[in-house]
Amino acid sequence: MVNERQTYASMIWRQFKKSRLAVVSLFVVAALVVIALLAPFIANERPILMRHAGEWSMPIFDKASLTLSELDVIKDSSSGDLWFINPPIPFGPTTYDLDSVLSPPTKKHLLGTDGDGRDIVSQLIWGSRISLSVGVVAIGIAAIIGIIFGLLAGYFGGWADMIISRLIEIMTCFPTFFLILTVLAFVGPSIFNIMVVIGITGWTGIARLVRGECLKVRGRQFVHAAVVSGARDGRIMWRHILPHALAPVLVSVSFGVASAILAEAALSFLGFGVPASTASWGSMLSEAQEYMDIGWWLTLVPGSAIFVTIMAYNLIGEALRDAIDPNMKT
Amino acid sequence: MTLLQVRNLTTQFFTDEGVVKAVDGATFNLDKGKTLCIVGESGCGKSVMSLSLMRLIPEPPGRIVQGEIMFNDVQGERDLLKLSNEEMRRIRGKRIGMIFQEPMTSLNPVYTIGNQIGEAIALHEGGSNKQVKERTIRMLELVGIPAPEQRMREYPHQLSGGMRQRAMIAMALSCTPDILIADEPTTALDVTIQAQILDLMRELQRELGMAIIFVTHDLGVVAEMADQIAVMYAGKFVEVGTAQQIFNDPKHPYTQGLLKSIPSFEKGTEGKRLPTIPGVVPSLSNLPMGCAFADRCEKVKDRCRGEAVSEDPCNVGRLVRCFYA
Amino acid sequence: MSESLLNIQNLTKGFPIRGGILGREVARVQAVRGVDISIDRGEVLGLVGESGCGKSTLGMLILRLIDPDAGKIIFDGQDITTMPQSKLRPIRKSMQVVFQDPYASLNPRMSVGDIIGEPLLVHKVTSSKERRDRVMDLLKLVGLNEKAYGRYPHEFSGGQRQRVGIARAIILTPKLVIADEPVSALDVSIRGEILNLLEDLKDRFSLTYLFISHDLKVVEHISDRIAVMYLGQIMEMFPASELCEARHPYTQALVSAIPVPDPDAKRERIVLKGDVPSPIDPPSGCSFHPRCPYAKDVCKSQEPQLDKYGDGFFAACHFIDEMKAHSVGSELASK
Numbered sequence: 009m010v011n012e013r014q015t016y017a018s019m020i021w022r023q024f025k026k027s028r029l030a031v032v033s034l035f036v037v038a039a040l041v042v043i044a045l046l047a048p049f050i051a052n053e054r055p056i057l058m059r060h061a062g063e064w065s066m067p068i069f070d071k072a073s074l075t076l077s078e079l080d081v082i083k084d085s086s087s088g089d090l091w092f093i094n095p096p097i098p099f100g101p102t103t104y105d106l107d108s109v110l111s112p113p114t115k116k117h118l119l120g121t122d123g124d125g126r127d128i129v130s131q132l133i134w135g136s137r138i139s140l141s142v143g144v145v146a147i148g149i150a151a152i153i154g155i156i157f158g159l160l161a162g163y164f165g166g167w168a169d170m171i172i173s174r175l176i177e178i179m180t181c182f183p184t185f186f187l188i189l190t191v192l193a194f195v196g197p198s199i200f201n202i203m204v205v206i207g208i209t210g211w212t213g214i215a216r217l218v219r220g221e222c223l224k225v226r227g228r229q230f231v232h233a234a235v236v237s238g239a240r241d242g243r244i245m246w247r248h249i250l251p252h253a254l255a256p257v258l259v260s261v262s263f264g265v266a267s268a269i270l271a272e273a274a275l276s277f278l279g280f281g282v283p284a285s286t287a288s289w290g291s292m293l294s295e296a297q298e299y300m301d302i303g304w305w306l307t308l309v310p311g312s313a314i315f316v317t318i319m320a321y322n323l324i325g326e327a328l329r330d331a332i333d334p335n336m337k338t
Numbered sequence: 339m340t341l342l343q344v345r346n347l348t349t350q351f352f353t354d355e356g357v358v359k360a361v362d363g364a365t366f367n368l369d370k371g372k373t374l375c376i377v378g379e380s381g382c383g384k385s386v387m388s389l390s391l392m393r394l395i396p397e398p399p400g401r402i403v404q405g406e407i408m409f410n411d412v413q414g415e416r417d418l419l420k421l422s423n424e425e426m427r428r429i430r431g432k433r434i435g436m437i438f439q440e441p442m443t444s445l446n447p448v449y450t451i452g453n454q455i456g457e458a459i460a461l462h463e464g465g466s467n468k469q470v471k472e473r474t475i476r477m478l479e480l481v482g483i484p485a486p487e488q489r490m491r492e493y494p495h496q497l498s499g500g501m502r503q504r505a506m507i508a509m510a511l512s513c514t515p516d517i518l519i520a521d522e523p524t525t526a527l528d529v530t531i532q533a534q535i536l537d538l539m540r541e542l543q544r545e546l547g548m549a550i551i552f553v554t555h556d557l558g559v560v561a562e563m564a565d566q567i568a569v570m571y572a573g574k575f576v577e578v579g580t581a582q583q584i585f586n587d588p589k590h591p592y593t594q595g596l597l598k599s600i601p602s603f604e605k606g607t608e609g610k611r612l613p614t615i616p617g618v619v620p621s622l623s624n625l626p627m628g629c630a631f632a633d634r635c636e637k638v639k640d641r642c643r644g645e646a647v648s649e650d651p652c653n654v655g656r657l658v659r660c661f662y663a
Numbered sequence: 664m665s666e667s668l669l670n671i672q673n674l675t676k677g678f679p680i681r682g683g684i685l686g687r688e689v690a691r692v693q694a695v696r697g698v699d700i701s702i703d704r705g706e707v708l709g710l711v712g713e714s715g716c717g718k719s720t721l722g723m724l725i726l727r728l729i730d731p732d733a734g735k736i737i738f739d740g741q742d743i744t745t746m747p748q749s750k751l752r753p754i755r756k757s758m759q760v761v762f763q764d765p766y767a768s769l770n771p772r773m774s775v776g777d778i779i780g781e782p783l784l785v786h787k788v789t790s791s792k793e794r795r796d797r798v799m800d801l802l803k804l805v806g807l808n809e810k811a812y813g814r815y816p817h818e819f820s821g822g823q824r825q826r827v828g829i830a831r832a833i834i835l836t837p838k839l840v841i842a843d844e845p846v847s848a849l850d851v852s853i854r855g856e857i858l859n860l861l862e863d864l865k866d867r868f869s870l871t872y873l874f875i876s877h878d879l880k881v882v883e884h885i886s887d888r889i890a891v892m893y894l895g896q897i898m899e900m901f902p903a904s905e906l907c908e909a910r911h912p913y914t915q916a917l918v919s920a921i922p923v924p925d926p927d928a929k930r931e932r933i934v935l936k937g938d939v940p941s942p943i944d945p946p947s948g949c950s951f952h953p954r955c956p957y958a959k960d961v962c963k964s965q966e967p968q969l970d971k972y973g974d975g976f977f978a979a980c981h982f983i984d985e986m987k988a989h990s991v992g993s994e995l996a997s998k
């Protein structure tokens with residue numbers, strides 16, 4: 009055994025770690041995921057845990073239960089048997105605090121409120137769910153389509169390759185963003201539609217990548233060896249070719265997530281995105297337009313969130329790409 | 339006359355995995371008109387050795403950490419490692435030529451071979467365009483390329499492997515260097531073409547009187563070319579001697595094993611088991627303290643593992659790095 | 664069942680070279696030109712020739728990794744020349760390959776155990792437990808540690824990887840193994856071990872080898888019979904033990920070009936003039952005539968056939984009867 013034990017993944021990780029910024033970005037993304045998953049516990053207008061009249065309940069999961077402001081009212085009047093834990097941010101994304109409309113950052117509203125008195129921090133946290141799910145689902149769809157088409161084109165060549173390559177060319181010629189706008193105009197804006205549309209317009213890059221990798225690997229001797237041992241096409245593609253394309257696909261995916269998030273923000277900003285009642289970073293920006301001159305925090309906060317997230321994904325993608333650089337090792 | 343005196347040349351690469359001791363304390367002399375062959379297995383440091391002599395080690399990660407390379411020509415004796423980059427540049431190509439292992443990667447694909455050879459000549463010798471061109475044609479003729487006026491207008495990919503290697507040789511010889519370093523010049527070629535190239539090199543050596551450092555792992559080629567032989571193992575010279583000494587009276591167990599493990603045409607050996615050297619070469623970044631060959635050696639004793647081996651512990655009279663030669 | 668395991672007749676393959684904007688075929692690399700070979704059961708046929716003469720292409724044709732333009736491949740009594748891949752799959756069990764490059768022939772993303780066990784998995788021969796046991800047995804057989812099972816190819820040296828490749832090739836106990844330069848990429852000190860291993864396995868599983876190499880010394884060592892290939896054609900075939908009796912001028916040049924590891928050997932060499940001609944435009948008549956020291960006019964116009972000229976000797980040369988076994992060969996043998 010010449011080298012010490014070291015798998016491909018651990019080798020990539022070692023190279024990846026060399027980029028400080030990328031590691032920081034990874035933490036940023038991880039934190040965003042945690043925040044998005046725990047959003048109901050972090051920012052909510054209802055208590056996390058409550059005991060009332062001897063009964064325990066978790067009002068955050070019960071839309072019918074009393075909100076914090078309502079509880080505040082009855083707290084004084086009711087008997088001592090009322091106890092609850094507040095979430096750290098005691099506002100939901102659609103809690104209208106009419107006492108502080110367009111409030112700049114204060115102790116109560118850490119990053120201020122918007123024109124309807126909704127808390128910005130809360131909207132930001134809930135908005136991250138939209139960004140995350142759009143990123144993951146849309147690129148998930150794109151990756152699946154891209155991998156399948158790429159494998160078919162690269163492995164079988166001939167007609168399959170002809171058709172798929174032309175399709176890729178046609179798709180890349182379209183201005184994707186306007187294609188998305190057009191499609192959304194027909195199917196109607198909803199977060200689900202956005203994810204699907206971004207997904208089915210965004211697979212070309214990955215398909216091209218997988219196809220290229222496939223062509224490279226197909227002529228390698230270990231693929232011949234697999235053919236000689238009698239393996240079927242499916243197995244060869246899955247076991248012998250795909251794993252080689254996976255690392256570059258991962259790079260492409262992290263760039264893709266960034267652009268999907270950006271696309272969603274842009275769509276929502278233009279009003280083609282999620283319905284106004286759902287908080288998303290793009291719709292926050294969109295609403296901030298009205299108060300451009302008085303509410304600086306309204307644009308700065310969601311704008312920075314989008315910026316940081318997209319930077320993080322792009323930095324991760326870049327570091328990954330450097331880490332799998334074939335010049336260094338295969 | 340001794341052209342080159344190398345003392346204790348040590349080149350290391352500083353990598354993530356640790357320090358790679360690619361060449362460790364190489365010492366040898368090279369005489370005018372003679373051929374020194376460096377043999378050894380893949381990865382033992384032969385190419386690094388030849389690049390070090392030319393001071394072409396990529397830095398970082400590599401560095402020549404110590405030693406001296408005394409080069410002795412009409413201008414007197416000087417240490418190549420102490421020269422400025424500019425002085426060294428003038429020695430490369432002009433006084434010391436080099437042929438690389440892979441001819442395709444060392445010829446520039448976007449220039450014709452005539453261009454590339456002409457540039458080398460113009461750089462070191464100067465002269466009018468016409469003179470340079472004439473000389474280029476003469477060099478191509480010399481290395482046996484037919485119709486050189488036409489061939490010099492072709493690009494490297496239009497030539498066959500043998501032709502390309504000849505073009506490389508023509509380029510290296512264009513300034514009649516005193517020393518030619520050839521790093522596995524025939525490994526990528528076929529036997530019949532290899533025979534042509536080896537013939538050519540010997541003939542040119544006789545004609546121009548240059549010294550050759552010939553790097554290879556093929557003992558057959560060594561036997562054809564060498565006056566002196568240095569056997570290299572894991573970055574160190576383990577045995578140095580004349581061709582007769584190495585082939586007829588090998589002292590180091592590694593040299594003996596190498597010589598035995600080549601299949602021969604002798605009658606009665608077909609179907610017999612080949613003698614082998616068990617085990618693998620140790621990693622150059624993690625060498626044992628004692629003899630690097632100890633784990634594969636039949637004669638190994640405790641002393642081999644515990645103690646660094648000096649150049650000639652058994653007083654053979656030449657370098658044989660073994661306690662029990 | 665016929666006596667020979669593999670019989671190929673007039674096998675021909677050309678690769679189109681496409682050029683221009685329309686990708687039309689502008690020329691054709693004639694890699695294999697009408698090769699007839701038969702290999703008996705239990706025999707080792709060595710195939711030698713210079714780089715690019717079509718040895719690997721011939722191997723790939725036999726394995727049906729590429730399709731021939733013309734000719735016939737009869738393996739184990741069955742004509743597999745045009746058999747569809749689905750029918751071919753069960754036959755693949757008895758026909759395996761060891762490749763030249765131990766770095767390119769193992770999937771770097773699969774563990775050694777998975778690599779060796781894959782043929783078993785594909786042919787659903789055994790349960791996963793049995794498969795593991797078989798792979799373990801085989802690891803031992805090819806001289807690797809059992810710990811190798813879960814490791815990845817990059818953790819091994821070239822020689823060790825080649826052992827893995829050999830284990831993969833013989834796990835289904837095939838009848839024919841095509842070894843395409845199995846030792847060319849290895850160091851001298853490791854070559855011997857692999858050659859010995861191949862010989863042991865041959866005896867143990869009564870395998871038949873087509874052993875491809877450009878190194879006549881290696882081929883001579885392992886083979887029973889040698890076929891010499893030049894520009895896609897077989898030039899000469901002879902028993903390996905009678906190498907020095909071989910009379911074709913190309914074979915003789917090959918023999919004499921091999922450097923001998925003896926500094927005192929004074930030998931008369933035949934150094935061929937010129938380069939190997941391009942397979943895109945092979946010479947007319949005998950393809951060796953431009954480099955042949957004995958070429959006459961008839962060689963330029965007429966293509967010689969592979970004819971018998973002695974017991975077990977075949978050659979494609981118009982003047983084979985006038986050729987003498989070269990002194991180099993006998994000189995080597997006498998040493």
Ligand SMILES: Nc1ncnc2c1ncn2[C@@H]1O[C@H](COP(=O)(O)OP(=O)(O)OP(=O)(O)O)[C@@H](O)[C@H]1O
Pocket residue numbers: 351353358360378379380381382383384385386387396399400439555622
């Ligand atoms: N740029 C580099 N960085 C790190 N290590 C290097 C570098 N160049 C060479 N080495 C190491 O130095 C050692 C010697 O390499 P070298 O190329 O001299 O071998 P070689 O004897 O010429 O082998 P071959 O016969 O395969 O050409 C190897 O272990 C190699 O990994």
Ligand SMILES: Nc1ncnc2c1ncn2[C@@H]1O[C@H](COP(=O)(O)OP(=O)(O)OP(=O)(O)O)[C@@H](O)[C@H]1O
Pocket residue numbers: 678679692693694712713714715716717718719720721877942
């Ligand atoms: N897929 C291909 N497309 C076009 N030409 C090819 C292809 N494969 C091989 N060739 C050509 O066919 C000829 C024979 O190649 P082949 O690989 O069979 O030679 P070989 O005898 O195995 O050589 P080597 O000793 O270098 O392995 C060569 O000229 C090569 O360039």
Ligand SMILES: [Mg+2]
Pocket residue numbers: 384385386439521
């Ligand atoms: Mg080298």
Ligand SMILES: [Mg+2]
Pocket residue numbers: 718719720843
């Ligand atoms: Mg080949």
